Structures are given as structure tokens and as C-alpha cells.
Amino acid sequence: MTYNEALSYLYDRLPVFHRVGVSAYKPGLSNVLALCDALGNPQHKFRSIHVAGTNGKGSTSHLLASVYQAAGYRVGLYTSPHLKSFTERIRLNGVAIPEADVAAFVESQQLVIEQIQPSFFEVTVAMAFDFFARQQVDIAIIEVGLGGRLDSTNIITPLVSVITNIGWDHVDILGDTLPLIAAEKGGIVKENVPVVIGEMHPETQPVFEEIADRHRSTIHFADQQWKLTDGGCVDGVRLISCTRAGRINSSFTVELPLLGLYQLSNLKTVLSTVDVMQSQLPVNDEAVEIGCRQVVSLTGLKGRFQYLSQSPAVIADTAHNKPGIEALMATVETITYDRLRLIIGFVRDKDVPAVLSLFPPTAIYYFCQADSVRALPVDELVTLGSAAGLVGNRYPNVNTALDAALAEAGINDLLLITGSTYVVAEINLL
Structure with missing residues (x-):
């Protein structure tokens, strides 16, 4: 099976959300669990960071991947949807999964796929997890597709769960109030796994605190832990002064080629996540600075301002x-x-x-x-x-x-x- 034949098979046979919308959405984890079981449960064979949120989860995921790459780690990155090529969804140190690997996966799993009848997204998640396990990544950054609790990616037990923010989107699936949406996205929180929330909001804060308490998870609100000051744009980068709250002499400056002002909120989330993970994945400020400055070249991020x-x-x-x-x-x-x-x-x-x-x-x-x-x-x-x-x-x-x-x-x-x-x-x- 060639790469083009594999893609045609996936697109023609499986329901694809970005083509047909909500009718392709298959809530629940049974299909992806069955797919991964046939693969030897690769989701248990690598460490991960799980990223959910209404907006900013793609940028946050790419920034985290770039920082850990700059720190010398072998990093997997799973995001969706893609812009130009399907292979963009699955990356190793910024390099897209080889087309030959996509073709080989689909060909080898064709019988399983036809038995389980999963969605397109469920197959891509299983493909990503299998790839990261075989590549023996040090850490994989996994972006949630939609929601959290019932999202196909939610079969991992990450080192940290990250929720960038909560806003109005997909209300027909996730709920028509911010607390309901927060509860769905908070479904990625796991027992004794810390959680980083990008933005503290009066309507969603109690929801996240209750979820964290129930799972015995420490909770960190990024916008309470970091103060970021915008220094404007110079030579194609936005200069951002970063200071840890309550810490003297802890400031450094980041040069971010992602020029949208909204990236300051995403950066706070990234910095808090890196801090939470210091004992397991040490990263110094220099790696943060390099990872932020080179995020586009290191991860291939596109389409953000x-x-x-x-x-x-x-x-x-x-x-x-x-x-x-x-x-x-x-x-x-x-x-x-x-x-x-x-x-x-x-x-x-x-x-x-x-x-x-x-x-x-x-x-x-x-x-x-x-x-x-x-x-x-x-x-x-x-x-x-x-x-x-x-x-x-x-x-x-x-x-x-x-x-x-x-x-x-x-x-x-x-x-x-x-x-x-x-x-x-x-x-x-x-």
C-alpha cells in the first residue's frame, strides 16, 4: 500500500470530522482502546503531556515541544487538524512522520480497522501512539482533539494535564455553559497527576478545583504564577519579559516569533507546565528562550498570526x-x-x-x-x-x-x- 492509497483508504472509509463535522465524532474510548490493544498498548510506553483547551492548545503544544527539543529531549508531538499534509499531525523532533510509516501502519492494521470501524481521528491517535512508542520518545506532547473526557487521546496517563482556557465552542457537544465545558475538558485530569490551568476564571475555577481535589491532583493557575510584560515587536519577534510571581531576580526575556498578543497567555501556560515538570524533565531558562525563539523552525508551526x-x-x-x-x-x-x-x-x-x-x-x-x-x-x-x-x-x-x-x-x-x-x-x- 502506498501513502496515497493509505490516505484514500482512511478518508474514504472512515468518518472524518474536518470534512463532515459532528457526525464523525464518536464519543467514548472503546474504539481507540481496542485499536491500541491490538498494537500492544503503546500509550503506556512513553511519557506524555496532555493539552486541552478551547483556544491556544495548538500553540501551547508546539511551544512545549520546542522547549523540550531545545533542552535536548527526544520529543513527539501530536496535533490536529493538519494544514497542508496529514503527516503534520505526528512529529518527532519537529519532523513529520514519514509517509512510508503511515502507509505501513494502515496496511498492517487494515483488518483491525475494518473490524472495529473507528473514526478517522481514532485511527490517527492510535497511529501516533504507536509511532511514539516505537521511536522511544523521552516525552510526547499530545493535543486533545475535541473536549477532553471522551476524546480519543484521553487514554494516556500523562506527567501533567494542561488546560489552556475555557470559552464558547462546540456547545452542541460539550455543553452550553462555561462550567459544563470546563467539566468536559477537565475530564483529562488523572489521579495524582498535576494539572495546569492557563487562565483563572470565576465560573470555571470551582469546577477545576473540585476535579483536582477529587483526583488528588495539585492544581496550578498559570496566570497567577507568571507575570508577562509585552515589549512590542522588533525584527519579526515579540519581546516578552517573563517574571515568576513572588520570586526575586527570576526575570528573563523571550523572543517569540508568534506575534499575536494572545500568545502571552499561552506562554504563561507553557512556563507553568515546564516549572511543574522540573523534577522529571529538567529545563533551564536558556532552553526556554531558545525553544520559544525557534518554535516555528523546530516544530513547523503555521497559521498563528x-x-x-x-x-x-x-x-x-x-x-x-x-x-x-x-x-x-x-x-x-x-x-x-x-x-x-x-x-x-x-x-x-x-x-x-x-x-x-x-x-x-x-x-x-x-x-x-x-x-x-x-x-x-x-x-x-x-x-x-x-x-x-x-x-x-x-x-x-x-x-x-x-x-x-x-x-x-x-x-x-x-x-x-x-x-x-x-x-x-x-x-x-x-
Whole structure:
């Protein structure tokens, strides 16, 4: 079986969330447990850090992987979805899993897959765990796919459980209140395993404290343990002064190529996680600085306030829900430009009217849609945009929209592409 044949088999035979949405979601752990049992339970053969959260879990996972790579560890990284290639989901020291390994896994497990009838995501999780076990990683950073309690990744017992934040997303699956969403994401907490919470929030703090107490897990709120001061952007990096709360002479400066202001919250989560793990995975401040500065080259992270070109500036960001767009627009407000041109597309299962209310009516809009059955049709987006006071033209895809924006833009304009991971993934410039 070739790599392309393996991918075709997975896509054609198994339900894929990023293609069909919630109908592909198979809550529960029985399928992935059966898959891993057939593989000799690789999830028990490597150490891990488990990362959940509404927003920021991808950036946090990549930053953690980069820091531990800079410290000299052999690091596995599992994230989803991918932008350009399926192999991006599974990395070893930043290098994507070889296509031959994907093909060999699918071919060897084809009979098991057909017996169990798992989802696409369940198979990729089992593939990742098998790969990390065979590669004998020192640590694997495992990003939750959706939620936490019933997510396929939740069969590991990590060294630390990490929850970046809680916001409104996937309410049809996770619950329609912040405490309910927090309870689902808090389902990754394990007995006697410490938990790092990125942001203390009055509605979710009691939920996390109760979960931690029930599991006899120490709890750490990252935003209470670290003070970060933004020093602005210089030469393509954001300068961030980092100080441990209550510690004298503990400051150092990080140069972060991830320029979104929202990355400060993610960085606090990373720093707290590294502190919690010091006794098991020692890391010095120099490794933190190197890992942060080189996160893009060390892990291949893309699509997080990423500059694709200059004059005019073209930025792509995978923000796709209300908290993510709020954080993104806060960063945009810190940039000087003549005109803001927004190229946007969404999936239909988001609260698009609520998200559109966050965009400025003074911008020029280029409405588009991704090549996915989950995509919100561009005609519907134009109607919703008009109701929100956002005026622009419609385009069949992100690249024709970007071409039109570039043709009309002045050299000092800002072109921002956002709204959906799947829209960003289709950008030719990425």
C-alpha cells in the first residue's frame, strides 16, 4: 500500500470530522482502546503531556515541544487538524512522520480497522501512539482533539494535564455553559497527576478545583504564577519579559516569533507546565528562550498570526470562534496600517453571527468558503455579513479572494485571512 492509497483508504472509509463535522465524532474510548490493544498498548510506553483547551492548545503544544527539543529531549508531538499534509499531525523532533510509516501502519492494521470501524481521528491517535512508542520518545506532547473526557487521546496517563482556557465552542457537544465545558475538558485530569490551568476564571475555577481535589491532583493557575510584560515587536519577534510571581531576580526575556498578543497567555501556560515538570524533565531558562525563539523552525508551526508577505502585509490566523477572534482583533488593533482588508470564511457549525459582530464595519471584506462540506456557503456568509454591517464581495475560494484583495490593496494596507482553519489551509502562499 502506498501513502496515497493509505490516505484514500482512511478518508474514504472512515468518518472524518474536518470534512463532515459532528457526525464523525464518536464519543467514548472503546474504539481507540481496542485499536491500541491490538498494537500492544503503546500509550503506556512513553511519557506524555496532555493539552486541552478551547483556544491556544495548538500553540501551547508546539511551544512545549520546542522547549523540550531545545533542552535536548527526544520529543513527539501530536496535533490536529493538519494544514497542508496529514503527516503534520505526528512529529518527532519537529519532523513529520514519514509517509512510508503511515502507509505501513494502515496496511498492517487494515483488518483491525475494518473490524472495529473507528473514526478517522481514532485511527490517527492510535497511529501516533504507536509511532511514539516505537521511536522511544523521552516525552510526547499530545493535543486533545475535541473536549477532553471522551476524546480519543484521553487514554494516556500523562506527567501533567494542561488546560489552556475555557470559552464558547462546540456547545452542541460539550455543553452550553462555561462550567459544563470546563467539566468536559477537565475530564483529562488523572489521579495524582498535576494539572495546569492557563487562565483563572470565576465560573470555571470551582469546577477545576473540585476535579483536582477529587483526583488528588495539585492544581496550578498559570496566570497567577507568571507575570508577562509585552515589549512590542522588533525584527519579526515579540519581546516578552517573563517574571515568576513572588520570586526575586527570576526575570528573563523571550523572543517569540508568534506575534499575536494572545500568545502571552499561552506562554504563561507553557512556563507553568515546564516549572511543574522540573523534577522529571529538567529545563533551564536558556532552553526556554531558545525553544520559544525557534518554535516555528523546530516544530513547523503555521497559521498563528503568520506573515505571508509584506507591502502590503498579508497575515493568516486560524482563529475560528468568538474567543479566538476577540484575541486576534486585539492584536490587529496594535498594528498601524492604511486600510484593513479581511478575507474570511467559516464552517457552518460555528456561531457565525456572534463572531461577525467582532469585526470592524470600516474594513473591506472578501467573503469566501473552504472546499469542505462543513463550509458555510459564501452566499449565506454574505447575507450574515450584511446583517452585521460588513460590506464586501463574494469569492469561490480563499485564493481568488486574496488575489482580489492584493489587486486592490495599497502597500500600507493590512490583509488578514481568518475565520476557519480550513480556509487558512487552502492558502497557496502558506
